[in-house]
Amino acid sequence: MAENQILDGAQSIYFKGNEVGILVSHGFTGTNQSMKPIVEAYAKEGYTVVSPRLKGHGVTPEEMEKSTYKDWIDSVEEAYKWLEERCTKIFVVGLSMGGTLALHLAAKYEDISGVMVVNPAINIPAMDNILDNTDDRFIAAIGSDIKKDGVEELAYDRTPVKSIRNLISLMSETHDQLSRIHCPILIFASEEDHIVPPENSEMIFETVLSEHKELIHLENSYHVATLDNDRDSIIERSLEFVVMYSNAK
Template identity: 55%
Template sequence: MEEKYPVLQNAEPFYFEGNEIGILVSHGFTGSTQSMRPLGEAYAKAGYSVCVPRLKGHGTHYEDMEQTTYQDWIDSIEDGYEWLKKRCGTIFVTGLSMGGTLTLYTAQNHPEVKGIIPINAAVDIPATSGAPSTEIPRFLDAIGSDIKKPGIIELAYEKTPAKSIGEINHLMEKVKGNLSSITCPALIFVSDEDHVVPPGNAQIIYDGISSELKKIVPLKNSYHVATLDHDQELIIESTLAFIKHHS
């Protein structure tokens, strides 16, 4: 699938070649790299090698997204993983929302991953499974910019393709069914109030993975896009401490 639309400003992928410890960073469903750039830049500043790929069909136009499958999104993350693997002996993975789902997927398929940091990760969203497709319009309302901090806007699509909801459901089903294969250390962030992914997803992940070292960190002052919200510094500092401890 060739994308028809140009990449939006601030939605470009972000790469930084640092030391031999790599951090793969994934944005979420209908979002863009803009939501993860503050984290990527902080990790680069700390000296790590960083890769923030743009998921296929994202950061351009929602019609491009409509043409992509969950396998395209997996491929985007796999490409980023390969880029880091060529440069780093140790890799950590973090992601927001569906980026958290892809973080879990990466750990399931690359047991050598040293640690994962899912942020408001999605494995079970009851609201997205339901009515048959005949009753759903082609494009639904946007889900982006669920942010508590005033004046902060997420660079995300103004519409959500109905077809793409089917794709994220397939991805969540796949990942949720294989949680027990994850054994690496996990730092699981969850906002107390989230209007996109039910906060209970964090407990499902915590209970499902086989990791001996796992911890849930509540984000008390952020909504779904916590990486751009009041708890941004807490996420950055906790992640850096987690990576330092486990690398």
């Protein structure tokens, strides 16, 4: 598959709307297919929305292997700058590693109006165990951890071990930046998650210095909650959050 042959459903998504912008980031080995329902819900309300395809994602596992966590940061940075040119207020949203990237942006840019994360990744001990116990180039897929019957995530069927090393570096770097986050934050955490331990969300909630912060437990979804049974609740609560803090002085 050629480098520029992107999987159908994995393309970056852009909606031009009003002066409130929302940046949405998918997760590790995933694609924008996992974020499309919330992206479309935000756009329907008139917001300007961008959901970038993270470099190395949505093509092949071999292509992902060539990218680094710095490339993934660059992908969301470019999307953020696109919103800056069009919007007076910006919110960032992310699933899993997309949540890690959203937190990274919130720590860097003080003018971000709010951050919303779904099962964000900061510490995954199983990833360290993989590095300690395999010499393989690829391991099994980690996508599609979804409780709802008949729903599948568009994600890689193999996970590059080199990319796991980069994910660990990103999580570690972002962990050290959490105390720089002061903007309002909304955290969604699935009570049963087979990829990211729910304790990640608890730790983020306790560490950020946001005056306004809320942790919402999802009782009927696994890791990819944006495609799971709690999807509509995530959309509803996040839209309420955007309305509240886009109107804040």
